[in-house]
Amino acid sequence: MKKIIIALSLTLLGGCVGMGRVGLHPETKIAYFDGHPYQVESCLTVAAQDRRLYLEQDDPLPAGEKRFNLVQDNETVAWVEMSKFSHHQTSATFYYDPKAPEISASVSAIIAACKTSL
Structure with a gap:
């Protein structure tokens, strides 16, 4: 009985979130950029497109x-969460x-490109 309840819960939760290839236990990389969040967003968008990826805005x-x-x-x-870190950093x-x-490798390249250009 417990297995059925757990399976049903996982099915319902899995139906609410499109996890893509990210999975339940993702790897994380945190980067700090010198710039306003809008500048960083623009840079990440261009850097992603250079690698044939697309940055799609999700709910905040x-x-x-x-x-x-x-x-x-x-x-x-991949998922990306972006926030203002300090007065001059995102x-x-x-x-x-x-x-x-x-x-x-793509995430590392995107980070490196934006750290260089900002």
């Missing part, structure tokens, strides 16, 4: 932080599948 988090999906071939491959946290080295 309760604290007002912006949330995005990093999409490749119509599939979410933080971005990337969540992605730890078993996807190509996504990890």
Whole structure:
């Protein structure tokens, strides 16, 4: 009986969130950028497009932080949460599948490109 309740709960929760390839236990990378959140968002969008990825805005988090999906071939491959860290800095946290080295490399390249250009 307990197994049925757990399975039903997981099914219902899984139906509410499109997890894509991110999974239940994602790898995370946090980066800090010198710039306003709008500048960082613009840079991340361009850097993602250079790698044939698309940054798609998602619903904001309760604290007002912006949330995005990093999409490749119509599939979410990473989540990005962005917030103002200090007066001159913005933080971005990337969540992605730890078993996807190509996504990890793309996230690292996107971060490096934006750290250089901002």
